[in-house]
Amino acid sequence: MLRLAKVFALTCALFAAACVAQAQTTRAVTIDDAAWLAGRWVGEGFGGQMEEAWAPPVGGQMIGHFRYWRDGQPQFYEFMVMDVVEGGVRMRLKHFNPDYTAWEDRETWTTFEPVSVSPDALVFDGLTIRREGADRIVMTIRIRRGETVTEDILRFQRAPL
Numbered sequence: 298m299l300r301l302a303k304v305f306a307l308t309c310a311l312f313a314a315a316c317v318a319q320a321q322t323t324r325a326v327t328i329d330d331a332a333w334l335a336g337r338w339v340g341e342g343f344g345g346q347m348e349e350a351w352a353p354p355v356g357g358q359m360i361g362h363f364r365y366w367r368d369g370q371p372q373f374y375e376f377m378v379m380d381v382v383e384g385g386v387r388m389r390l391k392h393f394n395p396d397y398t399a400w401e402d403r404e405t406w407t408t409f410e411p412v413s414v415s416p417d418a419l420v421f422d423g424l425t426i427r428r429e430g431a432d433r434i435v436m437t438i439r440i441r442r443g444e445t446v447t448e449d450i451l452r453f454q455r456a457p458l
Contacts, residue, residue, distance in 0.1 A: 326381055326385045326386060326411075326414050327357075327381060328354040328357050328358060328359060328379065328380065328381050328386065329354055330386060330414045330419075331354070331359055331379055331386050331414070331419055332353060332354050332359075333416075333417075333428060334351045334359070334361075334379075334419070334426065334434070335351045335352060335353040335354075335359065336350070336351065336455055337349075337350045337455070337456045337457070337458050338350070338434060338453035338454065338455060338456065339453060339454055339456045340451060340452050340453035340454060341452070342449065342450070342451035342452070343365065343367075343449065343451075344367055345365055345366055345367030345368070345372060346365070346366055346367070347363065347364070347365050347451065347453070348363070348364050348456075349361060349362070349363045349453065350362055350458075351377075351379075357380060357381060358378055358379065358380045359378070359379040359380075360376075360377065360378055360379075361376075361377040361378075361379070362374065362375065362376055362377065363375035363377065363390075370395075371395040372395070373392055373393060373394060373395070373400075374392070374393045374395075374397075375390045375391065375392055375393070376390060376391050376393070377389070377390040378390070382411065384410070384411045385411030385412070385413065385414055386411050386414055386419055386421075387408065387409065387410055387411050387421070388408070388409040388419075388421055388424070389406040389407065389408045389409070390406065390407050390409075391406060391407070392407065409421035409422060409423055409424045410422045417429075423438065423439045424436065424437070424438050424439070425437045425438075431455070432454060432455040433452070433453065433454055433455070434452075434453045435450060435451070435452050435453075436450070436451040436452075436453070437449070437450050437451075438451065
């Protein structure tokens with residue numbers, strides 16, 4: 298009987314430890330989970346040059362902009378917003394031509410819904426932003442062009458303002 302009581306006590310202790318560990322890993326996601334992205338980033342991709350900049354979190358959001366140019370000529374711009382919704386960090390953006398005409402209509406955003414957040418990655422449906430050290434990020438984006446879906450990899454290096 299004493300042996301059964303010891304086994305029961307050990308089982309309860311292990312179960313309690315597992316519950317504590319689970320509670321510690323399921324904390325609420327906040328916009329601060331994306332704060333490591335704040336700053337200016339430059340890179341190459343899509344056959345041209347890119348620049349992306351993110352402001353630090355304020356009021357539960359981060360805002361950013363992206364520009365892409367090829368052969369010294371602007372090709373398009375993006376205005377971006379990250380916020381937290383049920384399920385995690387979400388990113389929404391609008392595209393603009395060099396003359397500032399919008400690709401999306403007034404009420405429409407291109408939206409990347411949340412999948413997961415870790416200290417080194419923001420994973421969205423269709424986009425992953427992964428930190429490779431303090432000064433490099435790699436983005437993997439899936440783009441639909443007609444019936445075809447391609448996956449492009451964009452590499453950025455932190456740059457001064």
